[in-house]
Amino acid sequence: MTSPVSYKIVDDIGVISINNPPVNALSQAVRQGLLEAIRSAQTDASRAVLIQCDGRTFIAGADITEFGKPPAEPYLPDLLDEIEASAKPVVAALHGTALGGGFETALASHYRIAVDSGKVGLPEVKLGLLPGAGGTQRVPRLAGVEATLDLILSGTPISAGHAAEIGLVDKVVTGNLYDEALSYTKQLVNDNAPLRRTRELTIDTVDSSLFDSYRQNLDKRARKQTAPQRIVDCVEAAVTLSFEAGQKRERQLFTECMQDSQSVAMQHLFFAEREAAKIIGLPRDIARREIEQVGIIGGGTMGGGIAMSFANAGIPVTLIEVNAEALERGLSIVDKNYAGSVKRGKLSKEQAQQRRSLIEGDTDYAALADVDLVIEAVFEDVELKKDIFGRLDKACKPGAILATNTSYQDVNEIAAATSRPEDVIGTHFFSPAHIMKLLEVVRADKTAADVLATCMALAKRIRKTPVMSRVCYGFIGNRMLQGYFREAQLCLIEGGTPESIDAAMYDWGMAMGPISVADLAGLDVGYKARAALPVEKRGDPRSYRVPDALVEMGRLGQKSGAGFYAYDAETRKKSSDPAVLEVIEREATALGIERRPIEADEIIDRLIFALVNEGLRILEEGIAQRPGDIDVVYVYGYGFPAWRGGPMHYADAVGLETVLARINEFRERFGEENWTPAPLLEKLVAENSSIRLFSPP
Ligand code: T1G
Numbered sequence: 001m002t003s004p005v006s007y008k009i010v011d012d013i014g015v016i017s018i019n020n021p022p023v024n025a026l027s028q029a030v031r032q033g034l035l036e037a038i039r040s041a042q043t044d045a046s047r048a049v050l051i052q053c054d055g056r057t058f059i060a061g062a063d064i065t066e067f068g069k070p071p072a073e074p075y076l077p078d079l080l081d082e083i084e085a086s087a088k089p090v091v092a093a094l095h096g097t098a099l100g101g102g103f104e105t106a107l108a109s110h111y112r113i114a115v116d117s118g119k120v121g122l123p124e125v126k127l128g129l130l131p132g133a134g135g136t137q138r139v140p141r142l143a144g145v146e147a148t149l150d151l152i153l154s155g156t157p158i159s160a161g162h163a164a165e166i167g168l169v170d171k172v173v174t175g176n177l178y179d180e181a182l183s184y185t186k187q188l189v190n191d192n193a194p195l196r197r198t199r200e201l202t203i204d205t206v207d208s209s210l211f212d213s214y215r216q217n218l219d220k221r222a223r224k225q226t227a228p229q230r231i232v233d234c235v236e237a238a239v240t241l242s243f244e245a246g247q248k249r250e251r252q253l254f255t256e257c258m259q260d261s262q263s264v265a266m267q268h269l270f271f272a273e274r275e276a277a278k279i280i281g282l283p284r285d286i287a288r289r290e291i292e293q294v295g296i297i298g299g300g301t302m303g304g305g306i307a308m309s310f311a312n313a314g315i316p317v318t319l320i321e322v323n324a325e326a327l328e329r330g331l332s333i334v335d336k337n338y339a340g341s342v343k344r345g346k347l348s349k350e351q352a353q354q355r356r357s358l359i360e361g362d363t364d365y366a367a368l369a370d371v372d373l374v375i376e377a378v379f380e381d382v383e384l385k386k387d388i389f390g391r392l393d394k395a396c397k398p399g400a401i402l403a404t405n406t407s408y409q410d411v412n413e414i415a416a417a418t419s420r421p422e423d424v425i426g427t428h429f430f431s432p433a434h435i436m437k438l439l440e441v442v443r444a445d446k447t448a449a450d451v452l453a454t455c456m457a458l459a460k461r462i463r464k465t466p467v468m469s470r471v472c473y474g475f476i477g478n479r480m481l482q483g484y485f486r487e488a489q490l491c492l493i494e495g496g497t498p499e500s501i502d503a504a505m506y507d508w509g510m511a512m513g514p515i516s517v518a519d520l521a522g523l524d525v526g527y528k529a530r531a532a533l534p535v536e537k538r539g540d541p542r543s544y545r546v547p548d549a550l551v552e553m554g555r556l557g558q559k560s561g562a563g564f565y566a567y568d569a570e571t572r573k574k575s576s577d578p579a580v581l582e583v584i585e586r587e588a589t590a591l592g593i594e595r596r597p598i599e600a601d602e603i604i605d606r607l608i609f610a611l612v613n614e615g616l617r618i619l620e621e622g623i624a625q626r627p628g629d630i631d632v633v634y635v636y637g638y639g640f641p642a643w644r645g646g647p648m649h650y651a652d653a654v655g656l657e658t659v660l661a662r663i664n665e666f667r668e669r670f671g672e673e674n675w676t677p678a679p680l681l682e683k684l685v686a687e688n689s690s691i692r693l694f695s696p697p
Pocket of ligand 1: 022023025060061062063064065076097099100101102104123124127129130131132133135274275
């Protein structure tokens with residue numbers, strides 16, 4: 001087995017090259033090769049050492065596939081200490097994304113040169129970890145404490161230019177990095193540049209209250225997450241302790257993170273997100289259709305947001321509305337969104353203008369004659385959608401993909417309204433579409449394989465996280481959401497209050513409580529959907545009598561200034577409204593319900609296990625490919641806490657026997673209509689197995 005690390009002397013410079021596709025991760029073999037190379041360099045004729053990587057990026061971090069296995073020497077912190085202790089200058093040449101342990105390798109080098117397109121970062125916090133190879137100790141010595149806290153707590157990579165500004169990179173070049181790095185290293189030798197060991201640099205003093213202010217901010221920004229708090233502890237140790245003692249503290253806290261269930265959950269999501277992009281049974285190299293122009297039907301909130309998602313990726317969009325007035329309204333939503341991004345500093349004025357210029361409006365389907373993909377994003381009326389697809393079938397060129405953004409409707413039925421069902425697919429965006437990462441790609445019965453592959457790849461191009469779903473009412477996310485909302489409403493009418501239900505779920509980790517989510521989405525949405533259904537199909541009346549009563553009072557939610565809560569017209573700040581409790585009590589009485597106190601743990605288990613139970617049905621029906629796909633849907637689309645890994649991962653963590661026992665208890669108390677255990681749950685418990693071991697039939 002050849003080593004992924006090679007070493008040769010070029011013009012008196014010892015060049016260490018790493019070639020470990022796809023991202024030059026620091027596997028045991030890479031660490032071993034690096035160690036042997038840096039040791040060779042200490043005694044050979046080289047005058048300095050250059051560490052560089054082949055392929056698309058400098059080292060992108062420790063090898064995450066090794067996590068959970070017994071650690072193998074050489075350990076990264078020890079290796080980096082040897083690099084830093086080198087008797088000859090060591091230079092790191094950075095390109096692509098030098099992340100995590102990769103950037104820590106560069107920080108242990110004496111000098112860093114980067115190509116201007118390169119990025120550096122310490123994203124460990126996104127894995128529930130912290131930089132465990134000296135990053136929390138070396139960055140403050142180069143960039144100061146506040147820049148360190150911002151870089152490591154965000155986990156967001158920064159450009160080479162920004163890194164140079166704050167002292168993390170010494171030289172930024174635009175030409176050939178290898179050539180530039182070689183001449184830079186020679187220059188350092190000729191200038192007799194000092195061995196600038198990062199560990200020996202002093203840290204600017206800071207007021208000790210800075211750390212507590214960061215801790216308080218994390219209590220809001222990273223609620224209940226353990227890694228961010230430990231990161232602050234590490235950086236504080238860099239200021240208060242010697243380098244060696246600080247490194248020891250970092251190692252101890254890194255080990256705590258590694259053993260923390262939060263990190264196990266977030267590592268699970270890292271791989272689940274990448275797995276979800278792969279379609280079982282579809283060759284990874286299947287030819288995809290070219291998507292260079294896109295059409296959107298409907299300029300409402302969703303249509304405008306979808307149009308922006310494509311424009312933001314540099315893809316021209318034609319937005320179609322029924323008339324000039326509606327089109328103007330739609331485009332003004334887009335203008336407002338871009339203006340907001342500029343105001344918040346997310347985009348420069350020029351960037352916003354450049355992106356906005358890619359969105360054109362029209363009222364005639366003839367404008368879609370050349371588009372490669374069109375996405376219908378009108379409101380949830382299946383007959384209207386079928387009519388639109390019949391028109392698109394005629395207006396769009398052969399081979400154009402015809403997609404619907406429907407949240408619930410039957411994509412097979414919509415496809416049947418065209419002469420080319422193989423070109424029809426669902427692309428379910430989540431509101432706000434230009435911000436939310438999740439994209440459910442709905443594979444209808446006749447969707448062609450290349451159409452599916454094209455849309456899965458296109459999702460990544462517009463920086464979305466794709467998850468494939470088969471056709472069912474509500475696909476993966478919204479189908480599971482029905483049980484979640486049903487239980488929220490039942491807990492409410494049985495004895496809870498909007499505040500107690502929301503507090504239970506918010507404190508558990510959800511980004512927003514279910515009652516607040518209902519107000520945000522608009523109570524009239526469910527009201528109209530139910531009105532379109534025969535009574536027997538509307539579900540348990542106890543689960544919608546209160547929201548429907550509020551709608552009939554004109555309380556539609558945030559959009560009308562009042563729903564379950566009252567909303568300040570200016571700040572939109574919500575407040576409790578006693579009138580709502582009266583409605584709840586009145587409806588409970590009308591339904592013969594004797595209200596009782598409902599504790600948080602009952603609320604949590606009823607809402608979350610309703611998600612889990614439906615998720616298991618979705619798995620056994622083959623609607624979702626894998627359990628991890630469902631976890632990605634809920635974390636990226638519904639505010640499920642990443643540090644709990646998603647509904648399926650969470651159920652395994654709780655223990656399926658416990659989940660089944662609780663569901664059986666709920667069946668006893670609340671009836672089997674809402675609480676019949678999914679057969680797959682009973683099967684897994686009988687086999688003493690777990691959801692993560694599920695493989696599709
Ligand atoms: N280890 C192992 N495999 C990795 C990997 C890693 N660090 N990063 C990516 N891969 C695989 C990934 O699973 C996929 O495999 C392929 O590479 C392409 O990835 C000690 C402890 C680098 C920005 O967190 O952010 O260092 O699916 O699809 O979109 O302090 O990968 O093809 O089989 O994401 O171009 C810190 C994680 C680790 C970086 C590239 N580093 N990676 O994005 O490709 S912890 C990270 C990424 C650490 C130290 C600590 C991205 C990327 P497959 P991809 P991409």
